[in-house]
Amino acid sequence: GVLQFVYVENESDVTVWPEGIPPDGTPIEMTNYLPVGLIVVLYVLAVGVIIFAVACMIFNFIFRKNKLIQLTSPRLNYVISVGTILMCITVFTYAFPPNLSMTAYAVLCPLRSWLSTVGYNLSFGTINAKMWRVYYIFRNDKIKKKTWKDWHLMVVVMVFVLIDVITLTVVTAVPESRDAPTLIRDKQNPSTNNEYNVRVDNYVIQCVAESDTYWYIPIYGYKLVVQMIGVILALLIRKVEVKGLNDAKAVQRLIYAITVVLVILIVDDLVLISINTIAYVTVFSLGLAGASIIILGFVFIPKVYWHCMLILLCLYSDMDFFLFNSQMVGLYQDPRGDNVFRKISSSATIVMRDDVVSKLKERSQELEMHINTAAQQNRKSPES
Numbered sequence: 001g002v003l004q005f006v007y008v009e010n011e012s013d014v015t016v017w018p019e020g021i022p023p024d025g026t027p028i029e030m031t032n033y034l035p036v037g038l039i040v041v042l043y044v045l046a047v048g049v050i051i052f053a054v055a056c057m058i059f060n061f062i063f064r065k066n067k068l069i070q071l072t073s074p075r076l077n078y079v080i081s082v083g084t085i086l087m088c089i090t091v092f093t094y095a096f097p098p099n100l101s102m103t104a105y106a107v108l109c110p111l112r113s114w115l116s117t118v119g120y121n122l123s124f125g126t127i128n129a130k131m132w133r134v135y136y137i138f139r140n141d142k143i144k145k146k147t148w149k150d151w152h153l154m155v156v157v158m159v160f161v162l163i164d165v166i167t168l169t170v171v172t173a174v175p176e177s178r179d180a181p182t183l184i185r186d187k188q189n190p191s192t193n194n195e196y197n198v199r200v201d202n203y204v205i206q207c208v209a210e211s212d213t214y215w216y217i218p219i220y221g222y223k224l225v226v227q228m229i230g231v232i233l234a235l236l237i238r239k240v241e242v243k244g245l246n247d248a249k250a251v252q253r254l255i256y257a258i259t260v261v262l263v264i265l266i267v268d269d270l271v272l273i274s275i276n277t278i279a280y281v282t283v284f285s286l287g288l289a290g291a292s293i294i295i296l297g298f299v300f301i302p303k304v305y306w307h308c309m310l311i312l313l314c315l316y317s318d319m320d321f322f323l324f325n326s327q328m329v330g331l332y333q334d335p336r337g338d339n340v341f342r343k344i345s346s347s348a349t350i351v352m353r354d355d356v357v358s359k360l361k362e363r364s365q366e367l368e369m370h371i372n373t374a375a376q377q378n379r380k381s382p383e384s
Contacts, residue, residue, distance in 0.1 A: 027199040032186050033098040034278060042285045046091035049084070049292045056300040057081045068306050072299075075150045076126050079157060080299055083123025084292035090115040091285045096205065105181035109207035110172050113179065116288065117164045117219070123295050124226060124258060125160035127251055129153035131233040138237065160226060167218055177215050179207040188276060204277045220266050227262055230255040254298035261291045 057078060064074040093112035096105070133148045171177045182205070189202040209215070234252040265287045272280040 027191075027201050028194070029183070030200055030202050031183065032189060032202055032204050034095055034281060036098070038278065038282065039095045039097060042091055042095045042282070042289075045289050046088045046285070049088045049289050049296075053081045053084045053088070053292065053296055056296055059300065059304060063303075063307060066307065069303060072303060073130060073150050073153075076130060076153060077299060079126045079154070080123045080295060083119045083121070083126070084295050086115050086119030086122065087288045087292050090119065090288050094281050094285050094288075102181055105205060105207070109179040109181055112207065113171070113219075114168055117168060117223075118161060120223065120291075121161045121164055121226070122157065123292075124230065125157040126153070127254065127295070127299075128160075128226065128230045128233060129156045131230065131237065131251060131255075132156070135233055135237050163222065164219075167215075167222070171215050171219075176210045179209050181205050182208050184208070186277070187274075188278070206273065206277060216270065223262060223266075227255075227259050231259060250298040250302050254294060257294050257298075258291055261287050261294070 060069065060074050060077045060081070063069045069077075090112055093108045093115065096108070100108075130153065133153060136148060183203040184206055186202040186204045191199055191201045194200055234255045238252060265284060268280060268283045268287065272283060
């Protein structure tokens, strides 16, 4: 026969299960992962930016003795490139591939904070240090100025990194603040009942800590302080004119762009993570890759451009081309090429490559010969 559930003491379905009679069986837990297509796109983007960073490092190494590159501190450019590479590697710790073991998640969750933080400080801290040197040189009115060499700036960058390393060490050492893989309800896919009337609960894996809110203040607060230092330095040197050879102007625009990206990432990490996992991972990964592209683009593309212009100057040494590139050559002010150091402002100079100066001198001598010949012919024409 059929078993019948009998209530006692005037109980009923409504009093026993106010929210409705539960389905039969034990609820099934389903773990949802990121779409494979999205993971592939993010991985390809990250790898592409890493290749771009390596290419910039190779360019920086090959032409490190070029005066155009030397003026922008090639040693510091290596540090900036390494920082962008670390930020792009962080993308792989956000876009988890499906079916990873919980042990792998336990390693990747705290690793993402280390990679992104150290990468950010290596790249942006170095940019801040370079901006400080520009400010010190061009805005300091002291007669006797201390020379800030590259290794001095590297010490400053290492201090930036050390502060974050100490903070991350404490965060990782304390279990309550350490990011760990956790199953949380997937808000985009609510629970349903299958064909057997058994409830199916959907979950996603996220890296969260029991008391991570308290650590957001020192971690993000420190990043905002570093970012504001960069913004202030950019405003202080905005009137410095070093055309063509120094990357001060490009780095100023870089600082403003990275500030916007950092604010977006902070909002994403604080708000979107609890609303939509796919959107959270996508925005954060694109933000890291985008910040890396911005940094590499503003730091290296101007150098590549000016170097290509110098090559063209060597190949096509005619007067029209020189006048077209007057910012770099200044032939109209110094036709003989005797004044190699052409003054741009009260405290900035342009240094020309020796081979280009030799070309300029040869060309100016040819032009002078043509002018003298023409003058002699004009003097003879009245006599005839």
